[in-house]
Amino acid sequence: MERHEYDVVVIGAGGAGLRAAIEARQQGKRTAIICKSLFGKAHTVMAEGGAAAAMGNVNSDDNWMVHFRDTMRGGKFLNNWRMAELHAKEAPDRVWELEAWGALFDRTKDGKISQRNFGGHEYPRLAHVGDRTGLEMIRTLQQRVVALQQEDFEVHGDYEAYIKVFAECTVTRLLKDGDAISGAFAYWRETGKFITFDAPAVVLATGGIGKSFVVTSNSWEYTGDGHALALLAGAQLINMEFIQFHPTGMVWPPSVRGILVTESVRGDGGVLTNSEGRRFMFDYIPDVFKDKYATTEEEGDRWYTDQANNRRPPELLPRDEVARAINAEVKAGRGSPQGGVFLDVSSRLPAAEIVKRLPSMHHQFKELADVDITAEPMQVGPTCHYVMGGVEVDADTGAASVPGLFAAGEVSGGMHGSNRLGGNSLSDLLVFGRRAGAGAAAYVDSLGARRPQVTGVEEAHAEAMAPLERQGGENPYEVHHELQRTMNELVGIIRKESEVAEALEAVEKLKERATNTTAPGGKIYNPGWHLAIDLRNMLLVSECVAKAALLRQESRGGHTRDDYPAMEPEWRRKLLVCSSKPDGSEVQVVEKTQVSMRDDLITLFDRAELSKYLTEEELAEYDAAAKELS
Amino acid sequence: MSYKGKFRVWRGEGGEGRLEDFTVEVNEGEVVLDVIHRLQATQAPDLAVRWNCKAGKCGSCSMEINGKPRLGCMTRMSTFTEDETITVTPMRTFPVIKDLVTDVSYNYQKAREIPSFTPPKDVKPGEYRMQQIDVERSQEFRKCIECFMCNNVCHVIRDHEENKTHFAGPRFLMRIAELDMHPYDVADRKDSAQEDHGLGYCNITKCCTEVCPEHIKITDNALIPMKERVVDRKYDPLVWLGNKIFRR
């Protein structure tokens, strides 16, 4: 069997994975990058709107503290505040670094990186390139990897001496030596042959879990592999109940249902209306945001040109609010003909401007739905978009609880709390990708000459081969389909105790069925087989999601309970932590207390605002801290 | 509004194979990739096809539909008649791994041979100042989603395998143009564009532009301007003389 030795193995070639690998290599570590698709095609290419970084290029009042506050607010104060702090502080440097690696962002008049408005961000903050920012980012990082390979070629005569990409290669198990990580087990999609990586440090950067839902903006890659790999390796997942439903996905034609309509449409002036032509978002401003958002259309419209003296329109509320509002409008029978609501820019911007600012949206609607967004409104509805939950990591190093395991990007949890702000993911990838890469490098250094031994290869091999060897089992596509329907309908945007419980039962049955799937055909590029393997991960993750959703008896961010509609300060202090046995059985979710925010950070907020989120007890702590600092 | 569509799909490993006929349900609003997926789910679970975003953003699902290079996810079924047999084959220029999946490593190899962005040593991150009009040309080229259909359709390598060693293909000649036009790039790329990467092989027949799903004007905006820049360096006696006389 093919076998490779590396210092650091990075699983995932999206923004987080590439940034981690670049960092590890820059620190002199021999690094492997493994990804399921071709190099440069990871999910990050689909990001549209931009990367949030408080550079203050457009509004010089912006700084890391404002960004930090926005992030915490967006996450309903459930965020890992240390991560939010690091993120807000380091994002500008990470974005500037990209520029030095060749990225070409859109510019301001004075030649700096331009920044655009986005939901939940107080100032224009998103560095962007039209509406293809993710593409720019992944291409830049990809080209940076190539640049490093060229450097290595100069020195060692081998492009792949220090950093090598294993594309179309799927990891199915992390390997361990006792408690510590010792490598990873994978198969080549192309040939079906197996491959072992022998490495003391593994960085997970595998992205999200959206493929467990029917209506999703995510691609086939998002089967929650990293989440599952971490669980099986003994690490914990947190916040799994929080799943972001993006308010604006396409609703028609059916085959593209769920494909994203970027938030920039609203950031650049697009408005949401119902079948009665009403801008309904004005009816849905929650109390906690009352003083930050415009209450009349006139004020909202003025804000686009004069932000100092007006409040922003409610179309730019955080995503969870908008998604729920759209859901409610459709349920109340005020939806569009194809079951969404209307999103219109055509009446708000001149056609040429729309094409310039939103080229790929224009293209996407034209090609896929025959809709010209410069002339008519789009129809949009919520779509499963992002998972806030993920591997529980140390904020500074990205280290998970298992020695040698690191995680960054969407697969890690905590940074975004209960709801992620648009644009905060791309910057998250860069900030924590770098930190995880550095963390892994430091960990490898700390080991010295001791290298953990690879074990468990045979078991991993047998597990992966099973669907091919089994005869007459079930079609994996059907199991997958049923899981997607179950999750979408029962653990979707609005949840109920009875429904989630039902989902759990269904998932239990599907788990059973998944162990009995068969993939006809050979090992060479056999998608049926690949899906059969991925099912294990999707089911495991779905179970975590459902169990956590059942436990959390409140509504907050990406978790809305019909039977517990209020946000409870008591629950803000509790994180739900998911773990399982190495064979994926006995999935458990337990409560854990959130660490209180550092004094200098909590005092960045007004008491009045905090009082909406914190318990009395915590407010007393706040008062003490405020006194001390003053 | 659904109907039974007729499909002929290339099946086989390592280039050996045949066109197989399928009859499959087609619904309103679907694209070719949807139908391929339905084939996978119902009739041919091991039918290999690449895809990711299903929105024309990642460039994974390149294939040839009725002989034309297209993205499967952006080719609407409504562009065909209901009784038309739709032939789907893998990209011709690259070796086949299986069914519609080809080995596109040629492209990654070429990408690696082009010297990376080379900024001046003394500019720190954060100090870059560029005007929008100065970055717009390169930005157009950076829209590229690397579907590699331009390289696939380019007759220089499509019809002449032997040229693969010394021809980078439209995608990467465009990459050279992108860097050459970058306001902060200081590397000299003109000689190598011609000598190492085969710009001279391009006979500007524009098929790359025709198939580009991002509608990048590869020939007019990248290849020809790059050819002109090469002329400045290599073929223009006046410029050559001027450079001799007014050596900066």
Add this chain to the structure above:
Amino acid sequence: MTQQTAESPARKQRAQLKVRTLRTDRWWLAPALTFAGLTFFLIYGFWAIFDKSYFVEPYIAPFSSPCLTTACPEGARLFGWAPIGDWFTLPPGLIILGLPAGFRFTCYYYRKSYYRSFWLSPPACAVGEPHKKYTGETRLPLVIQNVHRYFFYGAILIGAILSYDAVLALIHKPAGLGTWILLVNAALIVLYTLSCHSCRHITAGRLNHFSKHPLRYRAWTFVSKLNAKHMQLAWASLFSVMIADFYVRMVAKGVITFPFA
């Protein structure tokens, strides 16, 4: 390190499709039309060179302008000159036709069109070409295409002369149909010439900092707009020059005789 690259499937080859193309549309139509159009032009041009009736007051046929030998009638000479003198006895058009012909021959658009329609390299996208070997424009003779910009300079001159001819006609016979044909032709020729890729490069295409050269950038923007229509202008001016030339000759021959001819 135990580096060993992944083994690929045993045989790595392209799909063994035997047909030249699987295209089902009429891909051969465009090259066929181009072939017909260009061939027609060549035949016409050959005839026009040897046709002697190129001048009739105040019109001069574009294929024969400027006329630089003493063989030309007084009025046909550019500014009354005849710098070549009388030793040149071949048709006078031959002296200058090299410039516009060379310009069009090396034009990036025409190259595309004749490589496709005459040389079938390739006849259409994703249709196999018949040649065994291909070296493109890397060596003689095709490497000479790179001198296009010099023909462009020449073409500018020709464009100016044709405009001058048309203006002269306008002065002398403002109500003549021929005048207006010549004017339209001159305009199309000039637009085609300015829309040239080399022109675009010269205005500012070669620069990396447009923002430091605002005037050149504006010129570039203008030329770029024209350049996007280079193909259309190439065909329009090809036909306009043929029509104008033919028209003048017909008037000169007395075939067309109505008062406002």
